[in-house]
Amino acid sequence: MKQCSKCKKRKDENEFGKNRTRADGLRIWCRECESEYARERYEKKRGSVKKYNNYKDLHRVAGGVKQKRCGRCKKWKAENQYYQHSRHKDGLAVWCKECANTATNSCRRRRAVKS
Numbered sequence: 001m002k003q004c005s006k007c008k009k010r011k012d013e014n015e016f017g018k019n020r021t022r023a024d025g026l027r028i029w030c031r032e033c034e035s036e037y038a039r040e041r042y043e044k045k046r047g048s049v050k051k052y053n054n055y056k057d058l059h060r061v062a063g064g065v066k067q068k069r070c071g072r073c074k075k076w077k078a079e080n081q082y083y084q085h086s087r088h089k090d091g092l093a094v095w096c097k098e099c100a101n102t103a104t105n106s107c108r109r110r111r112a113v114k115s
Helices: 031-046 097-114
Strands: 016-018 028-031 059-062 067-068 077-079 082-084 092-096
Touching: 016 031, 028 031, 082 097, 092 097
Parallel strands: none
Antiparallel strands: 016 028, 059 067, 067 077, 082 092
16 A cells, blocks of 8 residues: 555555656556646646648738748748748748848858857
């Protein structure tokens, strides 16, 4: 018999999970308390999961021109305003040329100051 440190009930040892780092080789919470904690944590975190955009959310045709939404400035720009990137599904970079150049130049300036 072992007492759960969460619910304070004495339970049989087979109601506890294994933890080989502990002297008795068992977890400090019973399986029931562990699963309750996991369920609560899941429910709490479920709403904060990052939403990924799919292809249709980032591409459109407006006025007969194919456009893509920039991942940095969030503006819609023509596809010719993006560098090519062969590993992406659409063959284009995530950021527009303007944002990519701005990021590259600021990084270069920071490195030049350190030297």
